[in-house]
Amino acid sequence: MVSYAVIGASRGIGLEYVRQLAGRQNAVVFAIVRDAQGSTHLNAIVSGLKNVHIFEGDVTDYRSLEVRTFNMPTAPAFILSRASMSAQRAAKQVRDVTGGTLDYLIHVAGRTDPETLYQALDDYSWVLTKTCHSPSxxxxxxxxxxxxxxxxxxxxxxxxxxxxxxxAGPTKNIVVLGSPAGDFRLTRAASIGDMAVYSVSKAGGLVAAMKYAVKLKSEGFCVVLLSPGLVDTTGTIPGELGAATGKALLDKWVAENSHGGPVAPCADPEESVRDQLKVIDSLKTSDNGRFLTYTGDDYVMP
Structure with a gap:
């Protein structure tokens, strides 16, 4: 069995990863989400599947990734109430299923705040949001x-x-979904003055992944960044308002990525993940440290 842990699996690209990987006869999939009961799309696609396990964990809370898990031995795909969920470590839960190893870690989780996404660094003195109450x-x-x-x-x-x-596993593959928005060269070349906080935080994620690539190289790891390209994930945004807001942001994103030329192509999650998995399936140790696109090529600034 090949084991996959997908962090950020409740919707969008992460959800599609779980769906496609679960269809592989030799795969066991660990779907990691912040709120298992609230992950309605995930619960729907894994219902009745024997090879999918849902873990509840928040990437901002390291302890939750280690400790809070869901386990129901009598059901193949499951969630439990918070009151009855296991307090065992996530690593122990994975070990119980895989024998102590993990082949692939796919990190999808990320934040895109529709209310501040297109703000420049000097716009915040005028911004009022649900979480940022002071215009300062x-x-x-x-x-x-x-x-x-x-x-x-x-x-x-x-x-x-x-x-x-x-x-402990033989494969040692780590895939972190990365955004070219974190590349300062793109900011300069395309004159992108907005998307400031998103770009800065994604840049940090790119560097963090590369630090692991360098650190783990001698152990035979393959740590790569993977750009999914432009993907329409609005179909799994909760609520009609959320979907509408997401679609508006997507349209703006597509327009900006077109740079005044032809409209940039935008894939659906199924198509994008299918292409990404082709890249992941072909990874070799020599690919360690690369920033790849969904076509398998090295990312090159447009």
Whole structure:
């Protein structure tokens, strides 16, 4: 059996990873989400599957990745109430299923706040959001810290939590979904002055992944960044308002990525993940440290 842990599996690309991987006869999949009961799309697709296990963990809280899990031996795919969930470590739960190893860690979890996504660094003195109540630099600080905890520190937490199992496995593959928005060269070349906090926090995630690639190279690991390209994940955003807001952001994102030329292509999750899995399936130790696109090529700044 080939084991996969997908961090950020409740919707969008992560959800599609679980769906496609679960269809492989020789795969066991660990879907890691912040709120198992609230992950309605995930619960629907894994219902009745024998090879999917749902873990509850938050990348901003390292202890939750280690400790809070869901386990129901009598059912193949499951969630439990918080009152009855197991208090055993996530690593122990994975070990019980796989014998102590993990082959692939796929880190998808990330933060894109629709209310502040297109703000520049000097726009925050005018921004009022649900979480940033003061029209001052305090709003910028709060948005930066929240984004950093998820998009940068979250990568570190995710890898660190499963590193012992990855070390014990024969494959040792870590895939972190990365965004070219974190590349300062793209900011300069395309004159992108907004998307400031998102870009800064994603840049931190890129560097964190590369630090692991360098550190773990001598152990035979393959740690790569993978850009999924432009993907329409609005179909699994909760609520009609959320989906509408997501679609508006996607349209703006597509327009900006077109740079005044033809409209940039936008894939659906099924198509994007299918291409990404082709890349992941072909990874070799010599690929360690690469920033790949969903086509398998090295990322090159447009």
């Amino acid at each position: 630099m305090d709003a910028l600080d709060e948005d930066c810290i929240t984004a950093y905890k998820i998009n940068t520190l979250g990568v570190i937490h995710g890898i660190s939590a499963f590193l012992p199992l990855l070390r």
